Amino acid sequence: MAQVNIANVATIKPTLVTATAGTSLTAIIDVATDSCMKIDSIYVSNIDGTNTATASIAVSVDNGSSQQYIIKAVPVPPGASISVLDTPLFLDETDLLYHQASAASDIDVVVSGVEMID
Numbered sequence: 001m002a003q004v005n006i007a008n009v010a011t012i013k014p015t016l017v018t019a020t021a022g023t024s025l026t027a028i029i030d031v032a033t034d035s036c037m038k039i040d041s042i043y044v045s046n047i048d049g050t051n052t053a054t055a056s057i058a059v060s061v062d063n064g065s066s067q068q069y070i071i072k073a074v075p076v077p078p079g080a081s082i083s084v085l086d087t088p089l090f091l092d093e094t095d096l097l098y099h100q101a102s103a104a105s106d107i108d109v110v111v112s113g114v115e116m117i118d
Contacts, residue, residue, distance in 0.1 A: 003093075004035060004036040004092070004116060004117075004118040005118060006036065006116055008118075009117065010118060011116070011117040012114055012115075012116055012117075013115045013116075013117065014112075014113075014114055014115075015037065015111075015112070015113050015115045016110070016111070016112050017111045018109065018110050018111075019099060019108070019109050020047075020105055020108050020109075021044075021055065021099045021100055021101035021104075021106075021107040021108070021109055022100070022101065022104045023100065023101060023102070023103070024100065025056070025058060025099075026100065027064070027096045027097065027098055028097050028098065028099045028109060028111060029091065030094075030096050031091045031092065031093050031094060031095045031096070031115075032093065033093050034117060034118045035115055035116065035117045036091060036092050036093060036116050036118075037095075037113050037114065037115050037116070038088050038089075038090055038113050038114045038116070039085065039088060039089040039091065039112075039113040040088050040112050040113050041083065041085055041110075041111070041112045041113075042070075042085050042097075042109065042110070042111050042112075043081055043082070043083055043084065043110045044074075044082055044107055044109055045076070045080070045081040045082075045107065045108045045109075045110070046076040046077060046078055046080055046081075046106055046107060047106060047107070047108050048078050048103070049078050050078055051078055051103070051106070052077050052078060053076055053101055053102050053103045053106035054073040054074060054075050054101065055071065055073075055074050055076050055082075055100070055101055055102075055107045055109075056069060056072050056073055056099070056101075057070045057097070057099055057100075058070060058097075058098040059091065059095060059096065059097055059098070060096040060098070061095050063094040063095075063096070064096055067096075067098060070085075071084055076107065088113075
C-alpha cells in the first residue's frame, strides 16, 4: 500500500455520502485502494422531533482494526444539526470513517469531500 501522490492525481471526484446512523459503529466511507479523500464537512442532524440523541464519528487508519473518535456521544437536540469539522480531514487508502447514534434512525449523517484517485 503506497500513499497516493496528490500532486499527480489522475482523477478528482466530488463526493457526497449520506446515511442514517444506527446504534452500532458502522463505516460510512471506506477509501478505495489507490485513492485518498479530503473530507471537507461532516454534519450530523437529529431527525427526531422530540428526543435528544447522541452522535459519534470515528476514523480508522489501520483498515478497521481500531477506531479513534472525532466526536463521541455528542448530544444533538431534536431537530438540530451540528458541524463536526472545523478544517479538512484527509483519509488515505483503506482508511474508514464511521458513524453511530444512541437511537437507531434518529441521526442523519452527511459527508462532503473530494476523492483523489492515483
